[in-house]
Amino acid sequence: xxxxxxxxxxxxxxxxxxxATVGITVHAQDALGDVVFVDLPSVGATFNKGDVAGVVESxxxxxxxxxxxxxxxxxxxxxxxxxxxxxxxxxxxxGWFFKVRLSDPTETGALMDQAAYDTxxxxx
Amino acid sequence: xxxxxxxxxxxxxxLHALNVELGAKLVPFAGYEMPVSYPRGxxxxxxxxxxxxxxxxxxxxxxLRLVGDDAAAALETLVPVDIxxxxxxxxxxxxxTNDAGGIRDDLMVTRRADHLFxxxxxxxxxxxxxxxxxxxxxxxxxxxxxxxxxLALQGPQAAAVIGRLAPALxxxxxxxxxxxTVAGIACFATRSGYTGEDGFEIxxxxxxxxxxxxxxxxxxxxxxxxxxxxxTLRLEAGLCLxxxxxxxxxxxxxxxxxxxxxxxxxxxxGRASGYPGAAVIERQLAEGAARKRAGLIxxxxxxxxxxxxxxxxxxxxxxxxxxxxxxxxxxxxxxLAYVPSASAVPGTLxxxxxxxxxxxxxxxxxxxxxxxxxxx
Numbered sequence: 001x002x003x004x005x006x007x008x009x010x011x012x013x014x015x016x017x018x019x020a021t022v023g024i025t026v027h028a029q030d031a032l033g034d035v036v037f038v039d040l041p042s043v044g045a046t047f048n049k050g051d052v053a054g055v056v057e058s059x060x061x062x063x064x065x066x067x068x069x070x071x072x073x074x075x076x077x078x079x080x081x082x083x084x085x086x087x088x089x090x091x092x093x094x095g096w097f098f099k100v101r102l103s104d105p106t107e108t109g110a111l112m113d114q115a116a117y118d119t120x121x122x123x124x
Numbered sequence: 125x126x127x128x129x130x131x132x133x134x135x136x137x138x139l140h141a142l143n144v145e146l147g148a149k150l151v152p153f154a155g156y157e158m159p160v161s162y163p164r165g166x167x168x169x170x171x172x173x174x175x176x177x178x179x180x181x182x183x184x185x186x187x188l189r190l191v192g193d194d195a196a197a198a199l200e201t202l203v204p205v206d207i208x209x210x211x212x213x214x215x216x217x218x219x220x221t222n223d224a225g226g227i228r229d230d231l232m233v234t235r236r237a238d239h240l241f242x243x244x245x246x247x248x249x250x251x252x253x254x255x256x257x258x259x260x261x262x263x264x265x266x267x268x269x270x271x272x273x274x275l276a277l278q279g280p281q282a283a284a285v286i287g288r289l290a291p292a293l294x295x296x297x298x299x300x301x302x303x304x305t306v307a308g309i310a311c312f313a314t315r316s317g318y319t320g321e322d323g324f325e326i327x328x329x330x331x332x333x334x335x336x337x338x339x340x341x342x343x344x345x346x347x348x349x350x351x352x353x354x355x356t357l358r359l360e361a362g363l364c365l366x367x368x369x370x371x372x373x374x375x376x377x378x379x380x381x382x383x384x385x386x387x388x389x390x391x392x393x394g395r396a397s398g399y400p401g402a403a404v405i406e407r408q409l410a411e412g413a414a415r416k417r418a419g420l421i422x423x424x425x426x427x428x429x430x431x432x433x434x435x436x437x438x439x440x441x442x443x444x445x446x447x448x449x450x451x452x453x454x455x456x457x458x459x460l461a462y463v464p465s466a467s468a469v470p471g472t473l474x475x476x477x478x479x480x481x482x483x484x485x486x487x488x489x490x491x492x493x494x495x496x497x498x499x500x
Contacts, residue, residue, distance in 0.1 A: 033149075033352070034167040036450040037427055039479070055479065057427055059166045059449055060352055
């Protein structure tokens, strides 16, 4: 399962380019603290890589969610919208945020692999 | 070349080593390294405080004494509060005003046998001491207490814990204080706090602070709680945070704090006026003010935070949010905001603007979460 990472501590699972899953990393949820609200993009919306797709809010602050790649939103996690704490308790699986149909699969080439992301976190 | 330590300039409280040992997430606050949360996290710490007993390190705050027979009268020239009538062992909430009737800082004042004991906000303590020295130094001794730490034990089980360690303190009622020995350690405690819950604020010598904190943490009901939960607790309790809900541009009338101005200091009272901004405040006491602080509950799920505009139907800003979060006990977004006085009526529907979208809110009576003060 090719999971790649961004410098903003988001992960993207590109095993299905028609519906790549995006979420936040363990490091991200730990830095945020308790997540209390998520503002998810609308299904059908299209964004460019780097656009703000939504917001994840902890008790103390709101943080932007960025598009790791460009594309169309094909699904959002309603379970997360109903229970934002999933982003803390299960950030890599049931705490996923949205799925995107990649408009340009080559954009994934600019993302970090596991080893590179682990190094980033270690030096953070 | 190695990066300079970015925290080198931050001060540490006497509980710093303990906070590190407890795994606190430390952040800069008012020039100090302060625990924003411990490993359990803000929500769990908040709930623990409302269900059991939370221990806070608030040693960053300023503590000082005003000494001399004239101290109370002198302090009354700086605050629109009855200090002269404050009985020994009693505590009152007060605020220093400025010439425009705005608030320089809010503080707690306790009458002790031979002095007034003041607790002021950390970010203001330098300015407050300078203000006191510039105005009343000729009338009383102004003695900062930099070697005192301050702990707060708050929650429905706080009295049970204190009852075991210092039975005399457990007999105190809300807004009263006494010297006592807690776990063998001399301290001065008041039955008050900043959470809306029953609890105590305990002033203790810095050298004894860690031992006292450890003794309290050893009690089964007690867990450490950081400043993050302190903020959600006080906001649910409807309490102002200086620099956010009140500041030099807000009068006590606008801030809905007139309850703290006792009759004797109001027009017609025996010791009316005589503090900065009295003319402005007295006019507002008589006529009201154009804007008023109100509590708002969000009707949807998005938190509405400090800085958000309150907008009218046309999208024009008519007010401003000064504090806001998701209230962990209330289960909804809660906020404090200045709104037109006519709108500051419970039940009024208002919109806040968050990221370009309208968030519907309703004016609520404060506090959002009920207070549990022990009145005997």
